[in-house]
Amino acid sequence: MSGPRLRPLRAATILALCLMLGGAGAAERLPADACLRGVNLAGAEFGRLPGVPNRDYAYPSPETIGYFARTGMTVIRLPFRWPRLQPELNRPFDKDELARLETAVRTIRDEGLVVVLDPHDYAHRDEKPIGSAEVPVGAFAEFWSRLATRFAGDPGVVFGLMNEPYGITARQWLPSANAAIAAIRKTGAKNLVLVPGTSWTGAHSWFAEMDGGSNATVMAEIVDPADHFAYDVHQYLDKDFSGTTPDCSRGPDAAAAIDRLSDWLKASKRRAFLGEFGASRDKECLAALKTLVARVDARPEAWVGWSYWAAGDWWDKTYMFSMQPVGPVDRPQLTTLLPTLRLPDGAPARCPR
Numbered sequence: 001m002s003g004p005r006l007r008p009l010r011a012a013t014i015l016a017l018c019l020m021l022g023g024a025g026a027a028e029r030l031p032a033d034a035c036l037r038g039v040n041l042a043g044a045e046f047g048r049l050p051g052v053p054n055r056d057y058a059y060p061s062p063e064t065i066g067y068f069a070r071t072g073m074t075v076i077r078l079p080f081r082w083p084r085l086q087p088e089l090n091r092p093f094d095k096d097e098l099a100r101l102e103t104a105v106r107t108i109r110d111e112g113l114v115v116v117l118d119p120h121d122y123a124h125r126d127e128k129p130i131g132s133a134e135v136p137v138g139a140f141a142e143f144w145s146r147l148a149t150r151f152a153g154d155p156g157v158v159f160g161l162m163n164e165p166y167g168i169t170a171r172q173w174l175p176s177a178n179a180a181i182a183a184i185r186k187t188g189a190k191n192l193v194l195v196p197g198t199s200w201t202g203a204h205s206w207f208a209e210m211d212g213g214s215n216a217t218v219m220a221e222i223v224d225p226a227d228h229f230a231y232d233v234h235q236y237l238d239k240d241f242s243g244t245t246p247d248c249s250r251g252p253d254a255a256a257a258i259d260r261l262s263d264w265l266k267a268s269k270r271r272a273f274l275g276e277f278g279a280s281r282d283k284e285c286l287a288a289l290k291t292l293v294a295r296v297d298a299r300p301e302a303w304v305g306w307s308y309w310a311a312g313d314w315w316d317k318t319y320m321f322s323m324q325p326v327g328p329v330d331r332p333q334l335t336t337l338l339p340t341l342r343l344p345d346g347a348p349a350r351c352p353r
Helices: 011-018 062-070 095-110 137-151 170-186 215-221 251-268 283-297 332-341
Strands: 036-041 075-080 114-119 157-160 193-196 229-234 272-276 303-311
Touching: 036 062, 036 114, 036 272, 036 332, 062 095, 075 095, 075 303, 095 114, 095 137, 114 137, 114 272, 137 157, 137 170, 170 193, 170 215, 193 272, 251 272, 251 283, 283 303, 283 332
Parallel strands: 036 075, 036 303, 075 114, 114 157, 157 193, 193 229, 229 272, 272 303
Antiparallel strands: none
């Protein structure tokens, strides 16, 4: 697979080490000019469960990983499914699925990129929410204890607790998130943890008063013994911020939501990661995409970075948000974001100070 003819970025390895440094908060652990900028490589979360690998779902290929490494990206968010990795609660991982996950992580890391592990299950399992009798909080914590044990020795692996919790209140989600973080730290893992809110963790709804309280109020009660976490926030541009239509009519509102959240993060002395956002190839939408990313990049005191949704070998060529190249042709979304990844002389771009 051909792509941007740029030198592979190895600075991400140094960035990963920075993620492990001590200090009073996440802002002190990351240098002001370091940021995570990348893409979701979807595919391992595809298909019905349990599914057959490489028929119903697939991890990203080395060619796709290498392609995005050459762009100057520093991070890959890697979606996968919890039940495939751990078919039974509180039981060992499936050896074959674990091997597939570890191979993908190793390939990403060998390219010099940071990887975000992303259980893409919306805080549910078998349609039952985490925290229910069928999926106890303790089982979720046990899952993360096992997973953290596998990757605790690699500072370039970031632990994203869960993709887009929904159907539960922030007050119901909080004990699960705190229990998972406690289980992770009990293993000795010092990796950065990304903590989502509820209601699909949208920036636009972070302050909305919902049953059980807003994300802004409740998620301020996250407890991390290592004090090394960031919030995982998503933001789309379409009419209902869902990322399900190609329009970008709410682009200005999305940018305003990022600004408001940035102010809250700064005041709270916390940071966030924009784990998902996307835009169609429409000219106005590409402009809105550029604006959204610029708002994040301009506030390094509030954001550890971003990952675009999405790319991956199995996307249909017509998928509106796809950044996966078609033959030798780069997608317009990537072309729009390339200036944020590389300077004109080809050197890695840095976050604004």
